[in-house]
Amino acid sequence: MIAGWVGKVLKVDLSARTHEVQELNLRWARDFIGGRGLGARYLYELLQDPTIDPLSPDNVLIFATGPLTGTNASCGARYMVVTKGALTNCITTSNSGGHFGPELKFAGYDLLIVAGRAASPVYLWLCDGEVELRDASGVWGKGVWDTDDMLREEVGVPDARIASIGQAGENLVRFAAVMNDKHRAAGRSGVGAVMGSKNLKAVVVKGSGSIPVADQASFLRSQWKKKASLRDSKGRQNFTQLGTSSTLMPINAIGALPTHNFLQTVFDGAEKISGERINDDYVVAHKACFACTIACGRVSKISDEAGGRFLLHTSPRNWKMAGEGPEYESMFGFGPEVGVDDPEAIIAAHWLCNDYGMDPISAGATIGAAFELSQEGVLNGTEGVLEWGDAGKMLQLLEDTAFRRGLGDEIAEGSKRMGEKFGRPGVAMVSKGQEFAAYDGRAMQGRGLSYATSNRGACHLKAEVLRADYKDPGHEGKAGQVARTENQISALDSSGLCLFLNSGATYDDYIAEFNSATGMDLSMDDFVTAGERIWNLERLFNLRAGITPADDTLPKRMLEDPIPTGPRKGMVSKLGEMLPEYYDLRGWPEGIPSQEKLAELGLEAIA
Template sequence: MGWTRKILRVDLSKGTCTSEPLNMEWAQQYLGQRGLATKYFVEEVDPKVDPLSPANKMIMATGPLTGTPASTGGRYSVITKGALTGAIACSNSGGYFGAELKFAGWDMVIFEGKSPKPVYLSIEDDKVELRDAAHLWGKTVWQTEEIIKKSHQDPQIRVSSIGRSGENGVLYACIVNDLHRAAGRSGVGTVMGSKNLKAVAVRGTKGAGAIKNPKAFMQAAATAKKVLADNAVTGQGLPTYGTQVLMNVINEMGALPTRNHRDVQFEDARKISAEAMHEKRPTDGKPHLVTNAACFGCTIACGRISKIDETHFSVVNKPQYWGASGGLEYEAAWALGAANGVGDLEALQYANLICNEDGFDPITFGATVAAAMELYDLGILTKEQIGLDAPFGSAQALVALAEMLVKGEGFGKDLALGSARLCAKYGKPELSMGVKKQEFPAYDSRGIQGMGLAYATSNRGACHLRGYTVASEVLGIPVKTDPLVTEGKADLVKAFQDATSVFDSAGVCVFTTFAWTLADLQPQLDAACEGEWTMEKLALLGERVWNMERMFNNAAGFTAKDDDLPPRLKTEPAKTGPAKGLVNGIDKMRPEYYKARGWSAEGVPSKETLARLGL
């Protein structure tokens, strides 16, 4: 079947938990996870709702391949209206939590209302209850997971929780599972905190549900795993170096945003790269990287487990950070590093640990620090206002600001707003580098033109995981396109966005798309799920999900004006590298994209498009 056919509805206001059957008609149209949960969300929630009001809902959803032997089938997503953006939010996470939720017999959990006091949800197969979380409130993600495992006397229980940042209303708080995997962007953890929901603890013993054709499925899954193993990126690059393999590559391309996008190349990129993580430190003769790690069912294993230098200023007298823990991914290393001009690998690792431990998005945090450092550089923010000197390149400032945010003290309250609100507060809104109030990830769109269009049109605000044209423009996957031109990028971005919608809805990791196309996913879905799952049906599904999200945002008040980039990327040419002299051509690409989508010049899906997609 692919589905357990059951959803759990939790009314936090009333304290009730009820089971209901999955809408199988919708499952045939929207598949699962991102697509299906978004369908439930848009049907039940007013697009104009305040993200932090009890009327906003939050859904944790698995896909039909979650918990199956399909490679990377450990994903789950959190769908809500984002606290940071006010747009549709869908944050995807790996680890083991998603598979466990499926094993407990649930396709998704819908949270509504707000609990009068802190609670956590305990799920043991069909036994579901809301429990008091007074003793967990104020605790970090790491402490919460440990306490829940001890109190349930079950080390195998899987926990997804918020840290103090989610409780305190940091607008980009995450939901963290398995200690260092996160539904990371758009402030989904902030929404969870606003509901007084501290954690979800799951133990499942039922298995992933029946598969339509087990023999055909195992064959399709095995074939697809071989494709991953034989691919240079998924079989070699990511297992060896993780996503950090990109640091030097993107820097050489002149597309590594540096010092709040003032520059496109970072002189210290090598010091914070994957290669540097492998090298032995002069202080203790040990490498930063301990090992790689995999999420449930993953044959790629791109995760990093690292150990910080115990003599580094950030952790002296802090033995709790001396053990091995979740290591730097490319986006976090960029946001905490190059974005701020900081080339101290240990400082980045420490700041990243703080993000994991307390549950806030390192991309938005790092980019907000970058904006603050530019405001400091311009003399708009002073040492007195911040509480310390914060020039670009200061590892000390980065570390102190991370600690300040966690405590919610002083300037930490300003950092909690994200860069859009921070820059607006100090009269320089143009210095926030993002779209729809969500900060850019680690690619400068003057050097990779297609990413500018992908950022501008992303339904969740600036994001690399909604249409990763870097695959084509940089790595030549599935075909090589020129990163410095705008021609053809509208169709490229649309194709990537639609395909990604399908992978996100299936319950597998988007990293498989370095090697897989829909043709590799289709046989697995067709063998697992009841009904016919053809290539045509999947292509239509991807487009349907994208347009559904777009319609929600339009109804929430977003217009074509929001599909734009900050002035810097349109008026300040890249100073160095292959993109020297270039700005991003978003104004040329956007009308071409709307046309390719079948939308009006104002970015509204036409009646014909909606009819074709069954919306």
């Protein structure tokens, strides 16, 4: 037995309205760590035909915790939503914090696997041993914040924890998110649309169970050490103060802040929407996820005047109180990407995304692409001309997207499909159909490569190249760094920990706590190998799903159009030079994992 787990998997078939509790496959838990890796292993097994339409009842939606989820390991709040992404047709692993993941374990399950499609909207109520599908018609059509309040009242448990979808998930917006604890998002690749396609409005959980660790004394020692390093770290202190929003000014300063749909990389209005400015003017509290000693979350308030101006008379219902955010990525998506320099508009947009249940990166980026299409004159819709910086139009489009009204119906398909529809595929700043995050892939070469190689489509969280790209604009050495950190992060992501512990803790801290919690004895090498196994498994899923190495690419704007102005003027992505090196380092001739590599990782039997 490996400790850290409660040892059970709950499988719910929505079509048949049945459920069963299975023993956790501990061999898989050992080989794939947990969370992201373990969820991917189950998905690989359960989706025998990975070419299925992600929005069909054949898709499987997995909520996967890690062995450290729910312990007092700092940053151990995380769970993963693993499925075939509605936006990308690739495997997706969307991570979220808050309190939902730990609560799922306290209720007695390491993983929740949802298959099929309910005949009408339902929610799943899990309370210790109790498993019940209940009618959700009373909350269907409601936003996430209302749904959360109403369902907690309905089950009569004020501290039940809820993962749900908003209107965007119901309306199958391809970048809809699964939201938990109102403000926390398993945000990317359309996991919320998959949930919506299953007619599953929410999972409501209350648990009173316990999570054991293998070696209590050494686990506690590892925690004291890790918490002390976090407490004393300058990076952590900065992160507690400003959270992810601290990233905006430095990235703008090196000319890597995507502006006007990546036509520019420097934003003149950056100062006005900086994390420092938002912290001073709008942040009212700092909030942590479960067990987190960093507390990067910030809670904001905006003025009534701005709320009235930005449509907030209807949604979210309780915006006058306080809402979480904004984060760096939403500040980009609803700021420079569309030329908006009004912090209140950005906060409002972030809240609307949380309430409708949408990924602010893909939402902002697709609206940015729509702005560009409008200026090229190819839209000719009723929306008029969309000028950079028009916050009102941006917010209107955001609402239209969640409800699939007018141009919003096209935006809801994501920028790749929207660009193709209007005959301008070049406006889509995507890899594998998923929008880039808030870093230009030309100014940051490693990031560009990691966008192209990410198994869930463009993502800024699958490799750690931020510091390297910040210091060094060149592309040399970046392939190695991307491959190495992709492996490390795959393992870390799978454990139930948050990537942001990199702001002060080390991988040594991590190994110590992981081993003492699980009773395993992983070295750093074993750990990285497990990560490599996970990365290759995700790759195998995608290859079986019809994704090819030709999809490991970037749009023409990144590869051929030099950055027009700013400190990194003239740069284009050197993807053509980095990618062969990357394949080489991975043991993937022509982009396909070799038999030797698969054998080395113990994956030859399932490939």
